[in-house]
Amino acid sequence: MKKPHPSQIKAGKIAARVLQEACEMVRPKTKVISICAHVEKRILDLGGRPAFPCNVSINETAAHYTSPKDDPTRIPDFGLVKIDVGVHVDGYIADTARTVDIDGTLEGMVSATDDALAEAIKLIRPGVTLGEIGSRIHHVIKEYGLRPVKELTGHSIERYKLHAGKRIPNVKTRDTTTLHSGETVAIEPFATAGSHIMDSKSVYIFANTVRDVALDGITEKLRQHLRKRYGPFPFASRWIGTSHKSVNVPVELKKLLKAKAILAFPVLVEKKGRPVSQSEHTIFVSDDGPIVTTRLD
Numbered sequence: 001m002k003k004p005h006p007s008q009i010k011a012g013k014i015a016a017r018v019l020q021e022a023c024e025m026v027r028p029k030t031k032v033i034s035i036c037a038h039v040e041k042r043i044l045d046l047g048g049r050p051a052f053p054c055n056v057s058i059n060e061t062a063a064h065y066t067s068p069k070d071d072p073t074r075i076p077d078f079g080l081v082k083i084d085v086g087v088h089v090d091g092y093i094a095d096t097a098r099t100v101d102i103d104g105t106l107e108g109m110v111s112a113t114d115d116a117l118a119e120a121i122k123l124i125r126p127g128v129t130l131g132e133i134g135s136r137i138h139h140v141i142k143e144y145g146l147r148p149v150k151e152l153t154g155h156s157i158e159r160y161k162l163h164a165g166k167r168i169p170n171v172k173t174r175d176t177t178t179l180h181s182g183e184t185v186a187i188e189p190f191a192t193a194g195s196h197i198m199d200s201k202s203v204y205i206f207a208n209t210v211r212d213v214a215l216d217g218i219t220e221k222l223r224q225h226l227r228k229r230y231g232p233f234p235f236a237s238r239w240i241g242t243s244h245k246s247v248n249v250p251v252e253l254k255k256l257l258k259a260k261a262i263l264a265f266p267v268l269v270e271k272k273g274r275p276v277s278q279s280e281h282t283i284f285v286s287d288d289g290p291i292v293t294t295r296l297d
Contacts, residue, residue, distance in 0.1 A: 002182035004284040004293055011094035012282060012293030014048040015087040019096050020296060022054070022083045026100040030075045032056045033067035033238075035083070043087050051086030051093045051162055053205055053236035058082075062190060062197050062268040062276040063152060068204045069238040078103040080110070082278045088233065091160040095186040096294035097280035106275060109191055112144035113279035116170075116189040124283050124290035126181040133187070134169030141170075141191045149190035149276065151197040152268070157184040157282065160232050183285045184293075194274030199266040206253065206262045207234040218247055219255045226262065234265065 004012075022039050039054035053066035059079040067073065075081060084097035099110045116137045123133055133154075141148040154168030166177060170189050179185065190197075208227050215223055226235065240249050256262045270276050284291040 001287050003286070004184070004291055005092050007089040008092040008094070008184070008284070008293055011048055011087045011089040011092050012096075012295075013297075014043060014046045014089070015085050015094040015096045015282075016294045016296045017046065018042045018087070019083060019085045019098055019294075022085065023098055023100050026075055026081045026083070026102065028075055028077045028102065031071070032058075032073040032075065033071040036067045039083075039085055043085075048087040048089050050233070051088040051095065052234040053239070055084035055097075056081060057084070057276075057278075059275045060194070060270040060273045062149065062270060063278070064205055064265045065267045066204050066236050067238060071238075075102065078105060080106055080275045080277055082276070084278070084280065086162065093157050093159075093162055094282045094294050095157065095162065095280060096282060097188060097278050099277040099279060106277070108144055109146065109275065109277040112141050112146050112191045113189040113277045116140040116148070116191070117187055117279040117281060120187045120189065121281065121283060121290050121292060124179065124185070124187075124285055126285060126287060127178050129175060130166065130168055130177045130179075131173045131175040134175070135172045137169075137189045138171045141189060144191070146191040146193055147195075149192055149197055152188070152190045154185060154187040154280075157186055162233070179285045181285055181287050184282060185285065186280055186282050188278060188280035190276055190278045192270050192274050192276045194270040194272040194276070196271055197268050197276070198271050200269045202267040203264040204237050204267065205234050205265040206237065207265070208232065209260055209263055211260050213259050213261055215255070215259055215261065219252055222252050223256055223261050226256075
């Protein structure tokens with residue numbers, strides 16, 4: 001029987017532990033950048049590496065918010081805060097998220113995605129279709145009087161590949177693609193009372209592309225540095241530092257984007273400004289059923 005790699009198990013344990021610590025930090029007036037910094041440092045302390053920058057997405061922000069440099073953003077007095085943590089150990093990835101209801105008034109939204117995730121995990125086995133998983137998530141979230149977010153999906157995971165090709169829907173579909181023994185997937189239901197998710201103009205997360213293009217001067221040096229330092233994994237703009245005061249990092253990133261040497265992950269927001277909840281686990285597909293690698297012991 002196929003089993004998760006020991007490094008995959010280690011990554012999952014680190015992710016679960018650090019996510020718990022981060023959620024305990026979610027209190028009104030806490031700086032978001034302090035949560036991001038804590039998560040990323042703790043991952044390193046525990047023997048892993050970030051598989052992507054820590055996401056702290058508040059209320060109508062659905063995903064992809066990580067603090068920029070000198071971020072003044074603080075946790076508000078009420079609403080939902082989504083913490084999304086990614087860890088890799090030798091390329092084996094764990095991806096997990098949880099929503100914190102700051103003042104206790106949106107408990108139903110947290111329960112909706114938690115329950116949808118739990119019900120979806122029960123289905124995970126070789127041969128289950130992606131459509132079946134999406135339908136179960138859709139049904140549970142609708143029972144709470146909310147809308148599942150169709151624009152965001154779960155995903156298959158492979159070594160060094162956070163998004164490995166398969167998209168796990170959060171809504172009913174006729175997708176007959178099946179899961180196979182030995183695969184790893186991240187299931188991540190999102191729920192809202194709003195309409196749909198769209199890109200904002202803010203971008204704080206980037207990733208290298210495989211495009212082999214030579215650039216000039218500082219731009220080329222930065223391209224080489226980013227490839228060597230982060231490889232296939234997303235990175236935060238605030239992680240990029242330079243001792244040369246004449247180097248304007250945002251300008252250099254724009255040059256790299258224009259050359260398609262990197263790609264951007266815009267902050268995603270709910271169109272009507274309604275809060276969004278999220279729950280996520282990483283699951284290894286076993287012949288004996290699901291093995292959740294990101295669950296606390």
